Amino acid sequence: MRTLRLASIAILLSFNLKAQDKQETTIKKDQIKAGIVVLGAGLNYEKKIFPQTTLNLNAELSYGFGRSNLNSTSGTYYALTPILSVEGRQYYNTFKRSRKGKRINNNSGSFWAIATGIKTSPLTSNKYYESPVIFWIPSWGIQRSLGNKFTFSTQLGWAFKYSTIEKEWASSPNIRIGIYYIFM
Numbered sequence: 551m552r553t554l555r556l557a558s559i560a561i562l563l564s565f566n567l568k569a570q571d572k573q574e575t576t577i578k579k580d581q582i583k584a585g586i587v588v589l590g591a592g593l594n595y596e597k598k599i600f601p602q603t604t605l606n607l608n609a610e611l612s613y614g615f616g617r618s619n620l621n622s623t624s625g626t627y628y629a630l631t632p633i634l635s636v637e638g639r640q641y642y643n644t645f646k647r648s649r650k651g652k653r654i655n656n657n658s659g660s661f662w663a664i665a666t667g668i669k670t671s672p673l674t675s676n677k678y679y680e681s682p683v684i685f686w687i688p689s690w691g692i693q694r695s696l697g698n699k700f701t702f703s704t705q706l707g708w709a710f711k712y713s714t715i716e717k718e719w720a721s722s723p724n725i726r727i728g729i730y731y732i733f734m
Contacts, residue, residue, distance in 0.1 A: 577598055577601070577602060577604060577641055577644060577654075577657045577659070578596075578598065578655075578656060578657050579597075579598050580595070580596060580597045580598060580734070581595075581596050581656065581657070581732050581733075581734055582594070582595050582596075582732070582733040582734050583595075583596065583701065583730035583731065583732050583733070584730065584731050584733070585703075585728045585729060585730035585731065586728060586729055586730075587610070587726055587727065587728035588725075588726070588727045588728070589612060589613045589614065590610050590611055590612040590613055590633075591610065591611055592608055592609055592610030592611065592633075593608070593609050593610075594606055594607070594608050594730065595607045596639075596657065602640060602641045602642065602644065603638065603639065603640050603641070604638075604639045604641070604657065605636065605637070605638055605639075606635075606636070606637040606638075606639060606665075607635075607636055608633070608634070608635045608636075608637065608665075608667070609632070609633075609634055610632070610633040610634075610635075611630060611631070611632055611633075611673075612630070612631045612632075612633050612669070613628070613629070613630055613631075614628065614629045614631065615627065615628040615629075627675065627676055628675060628676060629672035629674070629675035629680065630672060630673050630674045630675070631669055631670060631671070631672045631673065631680070632669075632670050632673060633667060633668070633669045633670075634667050634668055634670075635665050635666065635667025635668075635685075636665065636666055636667060637663050637664065637665035637666075638663060638664050638665075639661040639662070639663045639691075640661055640662045640663070641657065641659045641660070641661045642659070642660055642661065642662065643659050643660050644657075644658075644659045647659055653694075653695050655695050655698070656693075656695040656698075656701050656732055657693055657701075658693055658694050658695045658701070659692070659693060660690070660691070660692050661690070661691055661692075661693070662688075662689075662690055663687075663688070663689045663690070663691055663705065663707070664686070664687070664688050664689075665685075665686070665687045665689070665707075666684075666685065666686050666687075667684075667685060668682060668683070668684050668685070669682065669683045669685065669711075670682050681713045681714055681715035681716060682713075682714045682715070683711045683712065683713055683714070684711070684712045684714060685709050685710065685711045685712070686709075686710045687707045687708065687709045687710070687724050688707055688708065689705045689706060689707025689708075689724060689726075690705065690706055690707065691703060691704060691705035691706070691707075691726075692704055696729070698732075699731060699732050700729060700730065700731055700732065701729070701730045701732060702728075702729055702730075703726070703727075703728050703729075703730065704725075704726065704727045704728075705724070705725070705726040706723075706724070706725055707723075707724045707725075708721060708722075708723060708724060709721060709722050709723070709724040
């Protein structure tokens, strides 16, 4: 009987130790980041909602420029446009990275994501007008820690966009590359 109790306690303690090990290799509870992305800058709040899943709230200013040969807008143009979005991320390799001795701090890992949001009309522009766009972007990405306070992130996906004025759907490749400073 005593041996059975000791064996039961040993088994329970081993489960507890394993659970603590998993908790140490899960993603960060929450973090606030400010970042510079290619052609923009923004703020990001990433909140853990499940052991390997986060919800990101993003506010960004995007800069765009180009050259047009259309009669009404010929010449070069630029625009500064606000973007608000919500993104769900599912990290899938943090345990594997941890076992190999790789860093997982600041949610370093690979992930699948789905983002939805709105890109409003430009705050400022010359010769350029774009109607507000509602978008949905499934993507794959990586996030890597650069020291204790910075992360590098890149995402590849496909954007599905709906123009609220023209009432038209469009789609295009979506690539995001950014460096973020982590406040917490």
